[in-house]
Amino acid sequence: MDFTLSSDQRMILEMLDEVCEKEFAPRADEISETGEFPSENVKKLAELDLFGITIPKEFGGLGMDYATWTLIAERISKACATTGLIFGANLLCSYPLEEYGTEEQKKKFLPPLASGQSLGAFALTEPEAGSDAGNVQTTARKENGHFVLNGTKIFITNGEVADIYIVIASTDKKSGPRGLTAFLLEKGTEGFSFGQHFEKMGLSALPNVELIFNDCRVPTSSVLLKERRGFKVAMGTFAAGRIGVGIGALGIAEAAFEKARAYAKERVQFGRPISSFQAVQHMLADMATKIEAAKYLLYRAAWHLDRGEAFEQLASMGKLYASEVAMEVTTKAVQVFGGYGYMKDYPVERYMREAKLFEIIEGTSEIQRGIIANLILKER
Amino acid sequence: MNSQPERPTMDIVVCIKQVPDTEELPHIRVNRETNTLVRESAKGIINPFDENAIEEALRLRDAKGGRVTVISMGPPQAEEALRKALAMGADQAVLISDSSLAGSDTLATSYTLAMGIKKIGSFSLLILGKQAIDGDTAQVGPGLAEWLRIPQITYARKIEINGNKIRAERALEDAFEKVESTLPCLVTVTKEINIPRYPSLKGLLSAKKKEVLVWSADDLTLDRKRIGLEGSPTWVIKIFTPEAPPKGEVLAGEMPEVADRLIEKLREREVF
Amino acid sequence: MAEMRVDLEKCNGCGECISSCSFSALELKDGKVRILAACNFCGACVDVCPEEALVLEKEEKRVDVSSYRGVWVFAEQRQREIMPVTYELLGEGRKLAEDLEEELSLVLLGWKIEEKARELARYSVDKLYLVQDPLLEHYCTDLYAQALVDLVRAECPEIILLGATSLGRDLAPRVAARLKTGLTADCTGLAIEPEERNLLQTRPALGGNILATIISPRHRPQMATVRPKVMKRAEPDGKNQMRVIKIKPDLASQGPMVKILDLIREEKNVADLQEAEIIVSGGRGLGKPENFSLIRRLADLLGGAVGASRAVVDAEWIPSYHQVGQTGKTVQPKLYVACGISGAIQHQAGMRGSEIIVAINKDPGAPIFDIATYGIVADLHRFLPVLIDKLEKREKAAGLKNSIWEK
CATH class of the missing domain: 1.10.540.10 (Acyl-CoA dehydrogenase/oxidase, N-terminal domain)
Structure with a gap:
């Protein structure tokens, strides 16, 4: 170590x-x-x-x-x-x-x-395919050495600003997840356009956009990995992506904690800084402890990834834990700030709104628990 | 426009100084009881105006080709500042460091740097920040130009090179002046001239592999009488802290009341 | 060459000297003090050592300093206007000349400026060197330096004062380097040490947090640039005793090395900040750029200009010409209101000369309170609207009163 x-x-x-x-x-x-x-x-x-x-x-x-x-x-x-x-x-x-x-x-x-x-951007999510990733409705039909894509993706991060997209589409509807294929697409390809920009609770400047495919023709050379191996591409990408999402949540938690700590030392009530009250001290202690715990889950996941070892379970644990810690820490940070914390003049309410997204994207907390349970129950 | 042949490339020398980071409070503060400077591990940084000088040199080089050499005189740890300049993209870095240079004033410093620059070789342009934020003298630039017998353009907020001509805008108190000179020339630059880049990751990693040349006084051809304390006409005989401003008054209480009292105070002191 | 020595017999390792050293040039080793390379030979340690164990040995003088006599003031003109700092230097120069019992002379370089010479004659000046040449009509470093150096070599003054303006700070170091003499920048205090007739030059360093007194004991002339608006302006004495000595300089005929192509007056707001009697400045405590509207409103009500800290300029909340501080502008207004500015020394460096400083900051530990005349520990988002409201009411009331008077 x-x-x-x-x-x-x-x-x-x-x-x-x-x-x-x-x-x-x-x-x-x-x-x-x-x-x-x-x-x-x-x-x-x-x-x-x-x-x-x-x-x-x-x-x-x-x-x-x-x-x-x-x-x-x-x-x-x-x-x-x-x-x-x-x-x-x-x-x-x-x-x-x-x-x-x-x-x-x-x-x-x-x-x-x-x-x-x-x-770059990665597009899997659809109105009917969120947690149920296999239920992709976008189709890619083979036609004269090309694939023709039709369908809609939603909530795509970096949509429209990105130039290179990996799009998961079904080349064989009846095979479900096993019929999915990953395609590499460039912005500007004919038949590929952008729809709605979604308005969010927080992170308003992060582009989350609808992608629309309307008879969009791409050559067979744009298939990533292999035909019908799209689900593997998606799951492999998400496994690594979870480290990234977890670390994003961790960053927010750290920022909120530092703001809360500084404020607790500065804010005077009953003639002394509120950091001298045990109730506040305990909140801060819990925040700091959980942040550290989340951090090492994620660092270790990255370490295994670098060594080419199985990292999926740790990545899921790290993403699950860090996003829940971020929610808890940001909520407590608002609490430490009291009335001011609820005001838009201070950043902690923003952190709280931002943190919530992380419990949802790249597999909700519920999906993460499912993945983890699956993996740990396989072991004996 | 001019008959002289275009210089194929721009070899530029930038002089930089490592200074304490005054932005980092409370690293430097005056202890009123002992009347001394408290330097709590004040981190060394590149003098901010010198970062503008480096940036300008890099931009000119990238546009015209040539090499950027960064030179500094100072203690061994000034190498950090030079390394950052390499990471920003400078091609070569030289540190003149020698215990015999201790106590150098601006005259001795400009002489020593001039001898270092002579050793580097020929150059088209010599760029410095308009002044260092620790000493604030702005004397080393003109001093260097004098030792090297080249024209000087101080307080430049914009420069343009055309063949062997330089045009610049000098920022004066309430006006700016457009001037023209020939190369080689010395220019000192203000903050307005550009926004210095951060070193890129590739820059950082490759700077690690580059060597910072360290020259002692013996490595330079110089007159020993002109360096260090011996070569410095000015001597600091006393260092002290300014008289503490009279203890201010804290206005406390409910906001409307504080506002009223402040207005009253300002009226008493004839602000209104 | 000067040398610092430690008398190891006497040194008892008390460490008094270490805390007195501003250059961190002393350390304790094996119970004795040691002098490091950073030593600047200032001698502060010598004074504090209770055992008299530290010895500073200075070398004897070489230049015959006694052959240099008199005090000179460089009269700065731009477009044939004498710059205000010249009159401040005259006041200070007269004092020094009296202490030395020597003459005070002015040096004026330019072309067709006889009329200005008459204006200067109203002041208490003994001599005016009027150096005229068409090539000197506009300032250029090399020709001005050449003319001044030649005159110095011929006349041997012991002191030359210049204004620490963009011109003075461009010219003085070039001249000093050619004369290989000492120059002290940006002085705020000058005095004569009677014994050696040395000019004691005091100047701020490290953003005004320390002051240093500097001498040039072995070199003449002793040159100094003096910060504008610090010294008291001389008053005309009306005696008209000034002798004018006309000089035709011998200048390189090819003209200046740096040619002026154009001179353009700056937009008004830039000059505004340095000339303003009242400045209201905002810092990071404002939270976001839109909140500068509070600062602008307050500045409007007080009839002042808007300033800013480096942090908010770097964050591009406001253009850089508003920046006050070491890397921005130095200001000395009657009233400086710092809102949400912590007061890092680089900021203080630009505004500590203000007559009245009002600091509004929610952090009671902010260093700005160290120098504030009136400190208000409050959240500016709450306090400024209250203050603005009061001032608006006051203005309205005053407006009402005025309109009554007019009737």
Whole structure:
């Protein structure tokens, strides 16, 4: 066991801390209020080469490990959860490309993803296919060496701003999950358009968009992995994505905790700082403890992923636990702030609204418990 | 426009200084009882105006080709500042560090840097920040230009290179001045000139592999009488803290009452 | 070369000297003090050592300083207007000249500026060196430096004062480097040390948190730039005793190395900030950019300008020309209202010279309260609307009164 950061990691994080403090954190409130896509932040992430962390060097990335990616995503999310999720959603495109892509697909799509010139997105969710991922209604019909896509995807993170999409469609309806295929699509492909932008409780600047496929023709070379292997692509992507979502939740929890701690030391009631009251102390102690616990579940999941070992169970546990901790910590942070906490002048109410999403996306808490139960019951 | 041949590339030298980070409070504060500076691990940073100087050099190089060399005079730990400059994209870094340079004032510093720059070789442009935020003298730039016998353009908020001509906008108190000179030339820049980049990850990782050249006084051809304390006409004979401002008054109470009292105070002092 | 020594016999390792050192140049080793490379030979430790164990040995003077006599003030003109700092330097220069029992001279460089020379004659000045040449009509570093250096070499003054303006700070270091003499930037205090006739030059450093007194004991002339608006302006004495010495400089005929193409007046608001009598500044405590409307409203009501801290300028809440502080503008208004600004020393550096400082901040530990004349520990989002409301009512009442008077 070794939790020491490498000198490269320390150097990167030191630089990133400065960027987060000076660029991302000060704009987080504004972004959330206006709901405008934080293109400046995305540009900054690109300039700093952050999109290319895990992408191999031969494709223009830095070829670093997922553990480092995790540390970086944690900090970005802590400063600005919206930016953290955009960063994370991008991984849902680059990860499956790295894992399942052909040499040609990698050559074409990874360099622009690494440089940040292109953003990525992953599209599975449909009105009738949320937790029931196998129930995809979008179809891909084979026709003269092409596939023709028809259907609608909803809530797609980075939709419309992304240039490269991985889309899960059914090539064989009656086979259910086994009939799903993953396709690589570029924005601008004929028959591929964008619909509604969804208005959310929080994270208003995060694009969650409807994708519409209307006789959209793609060549067979755009199939990722293999025909009828789309469910494997989706599940593999989500497993890794859960580390990203968990770490996003953790970042929010850390931000809320730090705000609550500072406020508790500063706020005077009954002639002394409220941090001297045991009730507040216990709240803070619980918050800090759970944050640490969530952190190491996620770090360890990333560590196994880097070693090519089974990480799915830990990733699910980490995502489940971190998102629930984020909800709890942000709610308590509002409590520590009291009346002010409920006001929009302070960021803690925003954290609370943001945290809720994390218990839902990338598999709800209920789905995570199901996955974990399945895996632990297989063992003897 | 001009008959002289275009310089093929721009070799640029940037002089930087490592300074304590005054942004990081309360790292530096004055202890009123002992009248001394309390430096709680004040982190060293690149002088902010020098970051603008580096940025400008990198932009010019990227547009015109050439090399950017960053040079600093200071204690061994100033290497950190140079490393950051390398990570931002500078091609080469030189640190002049020697115990015999201790006590250098701006004249001795500009002389030593000038000798270091001569050792680096020829250059088209020499860029500095308009001043360092610790000393605030703004004297090293013009001093360097004098030792090197080149024109100087101070307080530049915009520069443009065309062939061997430089045009700049100088920010004066209430106006700006458009000027023109020939290269090689020394320019000191203000914060308005650009927004310095952060080092990219690739920059950070490759800077680790680059070497920072460290030159001692012996590595330079220089007159020993012109360096360090010996070469410094000015001597600091006393350092003290300014008289503490008279203890202010805290206005406390209900807000409307505090507002009334503040207005009353300001009226008494003839603000209205 | 100066040298710091420790008398190891006398040193008892008490460490008094270590806390007195501003340069962290002393350390204790094996119970004795050691001098490190960072030593600046300021001698602060020598004064505090109870055992007299620290010795500072300074080298003897080399230049014959006694052959340099008199005090010079560089008269700064732009577009044939004498800059205000010149009159401040005249007041200070006169005092120094009296202490030295020497003459006070002015040096004016330009072209067709005889009329300005007459204006200067109204002040208590002994001599005016009027250096005129068409090439000197507008300021340029190299030709002004050349003219001034030649004159110094011919006349050997012992002190030269220049304003610490963009011009003075461009010219003085170039001249000092050519003369290889000492120059102290941005002085706020000047005095004469009678014994050695040294000019004691006091200037702020590290954003005004410390002051340093500097001398140039072995070099003449002693040059200093003086911060504008610090020294008291001289009053005309009406005696008209000034002798004018006209000089035709010998300048490089090819003209200046840096040519001026154009001069453009800055937009009004920039000059506004430095000239404003009242400034209301906002910092990160505002929470978001829209809240600058509170600051603007308050500034309007007080008839002042809007300032800002570096943090909010960096966050692009407000353009950078509003920035007050070490990397922004230095201001000295009558009233400075800091709202939601913690008061990092880099901010203080730009505004601590203000006559009245009002600080509004919800953190009672904020360093801005250390220098505030009136401190208000409150949430500015709640306090400013109350204050604005009161001021609006006051204005209305005053308006009413005025309209009654008019009738």
